[in-house]
Amino acid sequence: MLKRTSAEDIRRRLADKIIKGQLAPGTALDESVLAAEFSVSRTPVREALRLLAASGLVAQRPHAKALVAKPDEAELAGMFEVMAYLEALCAGLAAGAMTSTEREALDALHQEMAGIVHFGDTARYAEANDQFHARIYEGAHNAYLYEITQSTRQRLQPFRRAQFSALGRLAKSHMEHGVIVEAILRGDRAEAEAAMRRHIVIVSDEVQRLGHG
Amino acid sequence: MLKRTSAEDIRRRLADKIIKGQLAPGTALDESVLAAEFSVSRTPVREALRLLAASGLVAQRPHAKALVAKPDEAELAGMFEVMAYLEALCAGLAAGAMTSTEREALDALHQEMAGIVHFGDTARYAEANDQFHARIYEGAHNAYLYEITQSTRQRLQPFRRAQFSALGRLAKSHMEHGVIVEAILRGDRAEAEAAMRRHIVIVSDEVQRLGHG
DNA sequence: GATGATTTGTACGTATGTATA
DNA sequence: ATATACATACGTACAAATCAT
Numbered sequence: 001m002l003k004r005t006s007a008e009d010i011r012r013r014l015a016d017k018i019i020k021g022q023l024a025p026g027t028a029l030d031e032s033v034l035a036a037e038f039s040v041s042r043t044p045v046r047e048a049l050r051l052l053a054a055s056g057l058v059a060q061r062p063h064a065k066a067l068v069a070k071p072d073e074a075e076l077a078g079m080f081e082v083m084a085y086l087e088a089l090c091a092g093l094a095a096g097a098m099t100s101t102e103r104e105a106l107d108a109l110h111q112e113m114a115g116i117v118h119f120g121d122t123a124r125y126a127e128a129n130d131q132f133h134a135r136i137y138e139g140a141h142n143a144y145l146y147e148i149t150q151s152t153r154q155r156l157q158p159f160r161r162a163q164f165s166a167l168g169r170l171a172k173s174h175m176e177h178g179v180i181v182e183a184i185l186r187g188d189r190a191e192a193e194a195a196m197r198r199h200i201v202i203v204s205d206e207v208q209r210l211g212h213g
Numbered sequence: 214m215l216k217r218t219s220a221e222d223i224r225r226r227l228a229d230k231i232i233k234g235q236l237a238p239g240t241a242l243d244e245s246v247l248a249a250e251f252s253v254s255r256t257p258v259r260e261a262l263r264l265l266a267a268s269g270l271v272a273q274r275p276h277a278k279a280l281v282a283k284p285d286e287a288e289l290a291g292m293f294e295v296m297a298y299l300e301a302l303c304a305g306l307a308a309g310a311m312t313s314t315e316r317e318a319l320d321a322l323h324q325e326m327a328g329i330v331h332f333g334d335t336a337r338y339a340e341a342n343d344q345f346h347a348r349i350y351e352g353a354h355n356a357y358l359y360e361i362t363q364s365t366r367q368r369l370q371p372f373r374r375a376q377f378s379a380l381g382r383l384a385k386s387h388m389e390h391g392v393i394v395e396a397i398l399r400g401d402r403a404e405a406e407a408a409m410r411r412h413i414v415i416v417s418d419e420v421q422r423l424g425h426g
Numbered sequence: 427g428a429t430g431a432t433t434t435g436t437a438c439g440t441a442t443g444t445a446t447a
Numbered sequence: 448a449t450a451t452a453c454a455t456a457c458g459t460a461c462a463a464a465t466c467a468t
Contacts, residue, residue, distance in 0.1 A: 004275055005434095006435080007435080007436090008275075031454075032454080040436075040437085041436055041438065042455090043435080043437065044436065046260070046456090047259070047260065047435095050267075054263075054267030061444095062217055062444090062456080063454075063455050064455075066455095074356075078355040081355060082302075082361070085298075142295065143287075143288055144292045144295050145291060145295050148295070148361055218455095218456065220456080244434070245432095253458085254458045254459070255434090256456080256459090257456075257458095275434080275464085276434050276465055278433075428468105430466105431465105431468095433463100433464085433466095434463085435462080436461085436462075436463090437459100437461080438459090439458085439460100440458080441455105441456080441457075442454105442456070443454090444452105444454080447449100447451080
């Protein structure tokens with residue numbers, strides 16, 4: 001899927017900015033401005049915006065400026081609900097399908113994250129957390145499931161950014177991971193699924209609580 | 214999401230052709246040829262192809278012609294696995310969330326399909342079948358779930374086309390639907406989920422059996 | 427393996443539709 | 448409400464890269 005085109009490059013850079021919160025939901029994306037910013041013509045910018053719209057990060061209407069997607073409360077709740085189910089499915093399948101190498105790598109990463117928690121490095125934890133979940137998605141050994149789960153995660157990322165700032169959330173998150181890892185390592189599909197589901201529901205609740213406050 | 218642009222129009226028409234099998238998996242899509250066919254320039258055609266690539270119906274590589282997507286056996290199996298899970302999730306949620314109006318409409322459609330089965334009209338049944346499943350997706354009252362389930366269904370459509378040609382499949386399909394409808398009508402989430410899952414697994418097996426020859 | 431024909435990728439200009447004064 | 452300004456949608460020309468020969 002790698003495309004060495006300017007359009008693909010711009011797509012990736014814009015997606016990064018949206019995911020990292022440098023472009024807040026609701027922000028207007030002017031083609032000419034972006035073209036100047038990236039030193040290209042409007043054509044590849046247009047194509048990048050189209051792709052972002054297709055993946056749901058951007059909302060487009062004919063003849064109107066593209067906006068960074070801004071789902072309302074209900075839409076967000078629905079997406080988090082689906083996210084919980086998808087991640088749970090990944091964890092359950094991973095418990096049954098992961099190779100021993102993958103299981104060891106997951107366990108190693110989990111141990112490593114204990115150290116990050118200890119130092120309270122939220123930025124590094126957030127990064128490792130993405131990797132942790134990605135490894136479980138991969139572990140399900142289902143390319144399509146990986147694709148849609150990762151895509152859903154990306155789409156929700158702008159709204160989960162501050163989650164680890166909450167007091168004690170880092171340590172709790174790591175403990176929840178521990179239950180998931182244990183279940184996956186012993187091949188307990190049902191418990192892996194249930195534990196992941198609980199984990200994501202907690203994250204969703206936390207995020208939506210913060211969103212309201 | 215409605216776009217009155219030539220690009221969106223072309224996207225829809227191409228998607229239709231792919232879904233209906235008029236453009237077989239693996240077929241090359243030449244931008245200039247399509248432009249001539251639709252009496253427009255290459256620009257809107259390119260954008261349509263980009264959107265189709267994003268939704269997974271076509272595969273694009275830089276500087277190479279776009280091809281109608283042709284997943285291999287393993288990818289197809291993975292997609293069907295996810296499909297079963299997503300549809301089951303929809304059915305389960307629908308059992309709990311549908312309004313009485315929606316329940317009645319679903320039941321009415323199911324009854325109507327009994328007549329279609331009786332006449333053995335496979336084309337009409339296929340159409341009604343899409344509607345049947347779509348109503349259940351809607352009934353889950355989750356816009357995002359609707360979106361990805363429908364998208365997955367579309368992506369699989371080219372590979373499920375001949376399913377109702379199999380002897381007796383029409384009647385069996387309708388019976389399986391009956392179990393699902395009954396569970397949804399009485400609000401039995403677990404059974405609705407399980408019944409839908411069984412239904413999709415049967416369809417998947419049937420399709421993949423036919424695919425092998 | 428190199429070269430030419432063909433096709434995609436990008437730039438830019440015009441037309442069309444939207445939004446604001 | 449009408450008109451003006453402005454951004455997007457589309458068409459066309461050229462550049463770059465692929466793949467067939």
